[in-house]
Amino acid sequence: MGEVVKDEYQTDYVAGQDNINPFGLDLHNWVFPVTAVVVVLFVIGTLMFPALAKETLDGAKWGIIASFDWFFLLSANIFVIVSLALIFMPVGKIRLGGQDAKPEFTRISWFAMLFAAGMGIGLMFWAVAEPVAYYTGWYETPFNVEANTEAARELAMGSTMYHWGLHPWAIYAIVALSLAFFAFNKNMPLTIRSAFFPLLKDRVWGWPGHIIDVLAVVATIFGLATSLGFGAQQAASGLNYLFDVGAGTNVQMAIIVGVTALALMSVLRGLDGGVKVLSNINMITAAVLLAFIVFAGPTMTILETIWITSSSYVTNVVPLSNPFGREDSAWMQGWTVFYWAWWISWSPFVGMFIARVSKGRTVREFVTAVLIIPTVITTVWMSGFGGTALEQIQNGVGVLADKGLTDVSLATFQMFEGLPLTGIISFVGIILVLVFFVTSSDSGSLVIDSITAGGKTDAPTAQRVFWVVMEGAIAAALIFGGGDDALGAIQAVAISAGLPFTLILLIMTWGLLKGLSQERKLLIQRGELL
Template sequence: MSDQKQNQTDQDKLLEELEEVYETDYELGQDNVTWMGLDLHNPVFVVSAVLILLFVILSLIFPEQSNSMLGSTRVWIGENFDWLFLSAGNFFVLFCLILIVLPVGSIRLGGDEAKPEFSIMSWFAMLFAAGMGIGLMFWSVAEPVGYFTEWFGTPLGIAGGTEESKTAALGATMYHWGLHPWAIYGVVALSLAFFSYNKGLPLTIRSCFYPLLGDRVWGWMGDVIDTLAVLATIFGLATSLGLGAQQAAGGIDFLFGIPSGLLSQTLIIAGVTTVALISVLRGIEGGVKLLSNLNMLLALALLMFVMFAGGLLAFAGNLGQTVSGYAQYVLPLSNPVGREDDVFYHSWTIFFWAWWIAWSPFVGMFIARVSYGRTVREFLTAVLIVPVVVSTVWMSAFGGSGVDQAREGIGALGAEGITDSSLALFQMLQSMPMTSITSFLAIVLVLVFFVTSSDSGSLVIDSITSGGKIDAPVPQRVFWVMAEGLIAAVLLAVGGAAALNALQAGSVSTGLPFAIVLLLMCVSLIKGLTHERKLLSLQGKR
């Protein structure tokens, strides 16, 4: 046999071996149980639902003990695993940036012939609205003003009220909303999209670990991974929905004088959950896509108003200060060793990192669902870079205006600083023209973001708990929409006056185990992308 024929035979053999690596006997839905019209993945749905309902029941029966346990758990995690959260966040950023420049960046999700299902603008609107919509509304003013006035603790121990502290406040806020959270989302989203669209595995978290576990992912190991994903998602969502309810209730109180207590917040959660239910039944095209596009239009209108009302020159200065502050402080804030800003570090950075990790299964799977046909490089560039640019502009307009008011003694922020984080946005708008109109627009925007997050999350959890199916029965969608609203309401009720702490504690507690899951996911993704690159090379496509 000639050397040329031998080489061709060897290549054919290697190609056959590579193609067999992801062959599995598992079929979508083979572990599912049909019961009363439901299509349940056994045991993920049952275990997740029982644990969630058990949490709700025990929290309502023993509210004080539950609040105490949540608080102590958060403190324990912060004191013992702060280094893990911070180091993992740094790793995810580097990991995504490296993938963008590596040759695997040319791999297309779904294969070389795959075409994107959504336009660039609709795609971006959906991933951004699902990613951090409510959070940006809630914290865009409260966070930088809180750091500047020392109400939330100060980043790196920099004394508040100075020009340096303004730069640090804006930079630290962008640190929490910039590259790190979107890198976390990017890892999960890319893993899910790649293993589903390119390797033909179910669209569920366990599939991302096939290179490490093989067919064992369809057994108890995969059940544990998917159950952790459901719990992390439900508590991450509940945190956001609780924040949204607090802010919407605060805005309604601010505008109409209706008390913003627990009753108002619970009624808001009930109302929005009902709208989310309608949206989730309509699916991505008729519900989520429509609401996401509406979100972006409303958000753009409010953003442009704040930029012009606060003064374009002032905005330009704040934008430069935000960018320079982010660049100046991103490395010191990323260092877990020898920190002296204990209150800021544990109360905010660790909370945000846990929150993003808890949100990552939900946001990651949703982004994966709408990202078919994009290359790895295009995908990560959009997911990692574009939202950071938009967040920088948003924080510069809203946060910069809030800090300027606090510094110059203008309005409620200038007189009292942060008295209630849910009111900070409305207090900032109060010192600008057309307060009633813009405040009402802000309330509507919070509620629409609220609905978008809820229905997107329900579709995702429904997919996980049905074994990767995207067309699970209607009653299952109803169950998860209601479960999200119920947990948000319970966390608010259990927390009482310290409801924000209860929301944060729930998110941190579920974020810890999933941080380890995400680190292992990176290893699995590298193995999968390397395999795909070799396969395409042997097929003559690269």
Template sequence: MTPPETLYDTDYEVGQDNIQAMGMDIHNPVFGVSAALILMFVVGTLMMPEEAKVAFEGARTWSINTFDWLFLGAGNIFVIFCLMLVVLPVGSVRLGGEDARPDFTLTSWFAMLFAAGMGIGLMFWSVAEPVAYYTGWYHTPLNVLPNTPEATGTAMGATMFHWGLHPWAIYAVVGLSLAFFAYNKGLPLTVRSAFYPLVQDRSWGWFGNTIDVVAVLATIFGLATSLGLGARQAAGGLEFLFGIPADINTQIAIIVAVTSVAVISVVRGLDGGVKVLSNINMVMAIMLLLFVFLTGSTLALVNGLWSTTVAYVQTIVPLSLWFGREDEAFMHGWTVFYWAWWISWSPFVGMFIARVSRGRTVRQFIVAVLLVPTLVTIVWMTVFGGSGLEQVQQGIGALANGLGNDESQAMFQMLASLPLASITSFVAICLVLVFFITSSDSGSLVIDSITAGGKLDAPVPQRIFWAVMEGVIAAVLLFVGGASALKALQAASVTVGLPFTLVLLAMCVTLYLGLSHERKYVIGKG
């Protein structure tokens, strides 16, 4: 029986191509090329924000409209592949070997998964998205007539489709691949390592460098975009609650504050930083969820848990198809855009999940990363989205007229019609900010690892550098280029999702090959 270390025999050593200077430990080609491309993008966008917006949005639209079949088909493959790993014998393989034990408790592990994965988006869209679909704010799923009883179920089903199994399967494929090849095969914790079974030592050459550079760009652009969008929502909440103008100065002040706390968290590391903040996140989110559940229409929300689940099951197949669709505008404007966005975020979220998942079996990993978050999201969307829909249908509060021109205030408008609105709105603002801090923190750790050639213990100044860069990019683009520059950045992030879709499909193949070999070796050893 060929041992795993023979199958993956390589002369490469982590850090052999690194340069140590000024307190940094950088992987020469990846760090240099990534930094140069980021600088070129920022300078070019600042010099010509409108032109950059048009160019990148054109690239995004072309990617989405031309390759809708690839995005949707790949998303379905990822879900099926992950579910197969749960039931196949390879599900018993343990990340890190048979003797490995988890580095974090189950509660802390799950809190970090959720905070890094999509806590931000759930705060922004949990009310806005169901209301948008129900009222026909920007295209309707499956061409259902807006403001009808049928539109209620379709709105909740489509929302769950975008935040349920498919996005978490994307994260699971990347996270599991990186964790397995790093902890079981001794390869560096970078995206390139997942391709070693196919390309062998070319993983350490230009091919691997290219993959890691794309991963860095996708991560930094995605995080900077989210910082900008999150600053917009937090500023909207401050304006709604305290009357503070949600202008550019307020948004930049929020970015500076979030970045400052993220730097402190990065310095403290995983245990003292991300884990602590993620646990705080989880407690605050549960408290807000229970408050809305108990002070809203509790009985209707209880019934809504079942109806949302049924609607999700009923819509998941028709929404997964890319042919025979009469709602192409919705499919391209929402679903394919989301899939490209999740895929562009997958290097960041997947690598962070890999960093905190040593000691778990493949089956435990898939259940925790795919199934449990989907169930939690059903509860979250039912409580917040269901409450928002009820206010729209009954003509209550600001949501009686729909979303208007600012979807970022939907959460606060829903809370305003419940008791203790000032307190809950303040909690929601804090929750948004802490979610952004954990995303910035974990993203910095990920970029740091990639640009250090897979090292997990790169110098602290290097982590600080990337945390600051995320905030600087978002703040500078907002201040100089405004909304146009931010939209250009978002479009660039989504465009990166196209080539990375092929990377993820290849990961499915290499991961299964590696898991099969590992299980045979363990059985033969026993």
């Protein structure tokens, strides 16, 4: 007889058992009110003293980035290594939700939703701006390579891919897999605290868990609000660039109202009829736009750039991941560490949403879809957009060649000017940006609602409506009351949250590996897994 394995992850706690029900709502007794007070106080303080808040919080943000750059880089490396290992480990056969669980969505719809929530909007702006910034020396170059050289071109593409490849998706994969495993396989609430059960046991349902969930909600709300605010400014700049409609506060407010209204409609249609449909539209539109650029643009250059991007990424991923003895520490802190802190601060939102739509997938299928496939697609996307922009600069064509990188939000539209049907593809680009914002707002409200409802996924629809409206209202208030200073201050809070969340993710990683290992033994003991 083999050793009898007991399930260590059993709890009597039920999702929502600590909830209160005022006005027909279903809210966690501690997480919702504490979060509400923290958010309201932060927003009011920021609106009253926007410049002071930005200066103070920016100082704290950059202090954290400078002091803990090594911690962010080493932790992100750990997440990549563990995620890649999970693909090949025997625990890869474990299915989220049990060995008989069936996926709720087709692979295409599933992938579209996780990709749209993960970073879809960022690719529209940084696929051109980032490689151009590195190539032209607009900012310090990685490894201090000489700007406007072939070496700069190769490193520009490889470094850009480094920031949008395995590392960010590994961060999302760890959080998402941890939440999905403990929620669907161990019947715990779908909330961040559940991933800490291996460490805290039933204490996780008390104050330690409340603190974790409040931090997750605050980071998510502030991250979404600042993205919506800055996104409205960027979309307004694009509309003004194309149609000369102005890019002032009124236009930005109109964009926020429009995005919030669409997100509201999506929420009312539910997950299957809302986010899934919009995500599918996103992926189709993005694929058509990319295909047009590849075939209407410098096709051979783009194909060559795919190889350059891939080879440079593989060659430089280890040196770029090394936090020690770097001569380009200003570049590393200003770009890489900033990115890692931002991805980590977004990981509760993105990870939890990915977890929610991934029931029925095996661990191996899950990690492959979340880690490898997005990296491959992003390589092609970056090569298409970035490669076209660098080719225009090298040949002295267009605004980017004449004036360089003057406005990050306009870089993609300036690249479009060198292609046929500029007006049409620019308009498609703006639509794509706006729909990405709608999916982010919608999926974000689902996540916030679940956490503030104590991990329940079937809370009243009115609560999701509340969070959608609240995200738009915070973004509008920040723009109207404080502009860039207010948005920057709140963004600094979200990024600063990346430091404690990095430690949280490391604990999650340990708990996930321990939980999966025991689950495999249990399944073998029951005869459900070979």
